[in-house]
Amino acid sequence: MNAGNVSPPSLWPLGAALAYTAFPVYGSLIPFRWAPQPIGEAAASFGALLRGPLTVASRADFAANVLLALPLALLWLAAVVAVLRLRRPWAVGLAMVAVWVACVALALTLEFSQLFFSGREPALSDCVAQALGAALGVGAWFVVPASFWQRSTSAHGAWRRAFGAYLAGVVLYGVLPLDLTVSRSEIAAKWTQGLVNPVPFLAWQGRPLAGLTDFVLDAAIWGLAAWLARRARGGSLGTAGWALVAVAAALEGAQLLVLSRVVDTTDIVAAAVGVLAVGLIPDGSAAGAAGDRRARFGRLALPGLAALALLALHTWPFDFATDAQALRTRLGTLSAIPFASYATNTELYLVTNVLRRVAQFAAFAAVCLWAARPWRLSRVSSTLMVAGATAALAAAIEGLQVFLPQRVVDTGDLLIASVVGALTARLWPDAAAATASRAGQAAGRDAAAVNRASALQAPGGRDDPARLDRRWAVAVALAVLAAAVGVAHLPQVPYNLRELLAPGGVPWPAVTVTAAALALFGAPGWLARVAVPRPAVPVAATFGGLLGVPLVLAVLLFVGAPRESVYDVVGSPVLGIAAAVETVGRLAVLMLGFVWSLALGHALHAGLLQPGQRGASVSHLLLHGCWVVPLWHQVVVRWAGTDNLTELMAGGGSAIATACLLGYATVLGATGSVIHRMLREPRWGRAGAAIAMLAATTLLGWALLAVGTEPAVVKYGRVFSALQFLLSTDRSVYVEGASLALRFVLAHVALSGLSAAGLLVAAALPTVRRR
16 A cells, blocks of 8 residues: 555554443343342352363354454554554564453453352353454454555545455354364255255245345345445445345355355345345446436435335234233343343344344434435534434334244344444545535546546446446346235235245246246337338338237247146147247247237327327337237137137137237236336336326226236136136135235336336337338
């Protein structure tokens, strides 16, 4: 590091050392149940303990005590060197000896103090381990770069330190509880015992909700690491993202040598998802006009949505207990002492929960700071605001968990939330200070910003509108995929949809089904644009799209969707030709009708906006409807390979039923187009139009499906309507009345949102230029 950019050693190590010292002191005495005894007896008992013999009851506990003392000694050595400004090697050497002696004395004092607290047992192995850890800590002084302890003039120096400390914690978490082995037989035993899962998501079978929750939390841990790396690099993640995924893979491989850890490649996928999600977040300092509009539009809503997501994550599956007697009993067992639950669990539990909560509350704090940016709060105000918001969220989570018997309530989470919120605010760029800087500095900064913006706005630059659109498209696609995986594990979701997205709890089909759904709802928008009159015979171009897009969708679904779900819709092969050819052909025709209908809906909306030009695409699509609709009705209805679909259509598959189903798809296309226009260029008026469109098309869609579907299906010894069959959770209980209407509203909103998401993704793809 250049000496000209480094100031004399700062005093931050002293604050860090004082804060960290509270950790072993507090952890050694919790839960603070005082048990007095004569000091002479305690001294005699402790002296006998020190005389041995030395026994290590648990390798994991011994290693945990070593790691506990290592940063303590390192931080105090850095603090002594900084405060006394030691430069000579002999002075630093004396400080190393003094710090080691002080750490050993602290360890002995804490172990002796445990004799006066019930539930705590002093051990000679703990003293030896902490002495060894203190020796390693002072030795680590030669490993840590001197610039780490100094105050850098670089704007990203604090972020680099935060990233280094956090990544070290994640690496440590990856190898806890340090019950290491190199024995081939023990490693082979892990494989035979099912502790090695080389196939991602395979371990979700039988426990899909728990697996999904762990996946989201692990993704948050690595997402925070990626965010810190991005800030440390000045706003660009770059190759650091790939490096973080490589670290995650290396840690997963290292867990082969940790006896009590399960090796699961799902964790690598979670790390990749977390890193990718952070990498897709646009740089706040380089947003164009459209990006600023999107930011302003969602700025106030995003913190609330983030809080609701965290509340749902910590209270799922919402099995609240309301019995008064049970609640009184539970309240009587709870402890108000912070971190009391951590003291009765393993070191792995402690680090896992702390890391997960740090990641969650840091992400929430960052969202709050981003939302508050237009108000240009001072550093103190933003720190108080964010610390209070995160603490309030943690209090709400812990308060709700009181009503959840399976959840652990610990007031220590409030301290974690407030500290994480305050640290995030301290690291966050100070907008108020930036605007109050000197005029000359501001002018220089503005000139540099103009030059940088002119370079970045060039085609292919970081702020090229097309590139920003592609970022949004990838983010939307990942959000849809995450929603599909989450929906697949909701018990309230219809059975057929759960089996389509995640049969047996394994969510692999959700990837291909999500891709097919985005293509199904996105490609019709391209078809609606292609159908605009041009000299190059648009009828032929539209004809090619209507044949090619459904065929691609059919192949994608045939390869990726569960075969049983595919056969439930189009039936098993019955024509005597190649099974794959027949199934793909039936799927292609089925997709053809929906692609055409959705394209017609997009064209209708575009025609309202530009009647002179876009309106002509409606006539071209209607012209193609002369062959699309009859073909769809003939193949899907009359030549159906199964009655699973036709029995749900009114009259067993009448022409009116076909018209109503395709009409509903047209309504979805128009609604998605309205929402897409609002998302591309947010305006309050367009938001109102989108809401009004949703309300109107919900009523219209209900009417179309009420006419086009069978009102009374006799099957499984029951009588039910087609909508009841499609929207009910399972075949044992069919919803009706208001519950059925509510489920239809939710399904219609979800499909309309999916239509808009498909259009966003399709709009970011390279445009086909025609002469």
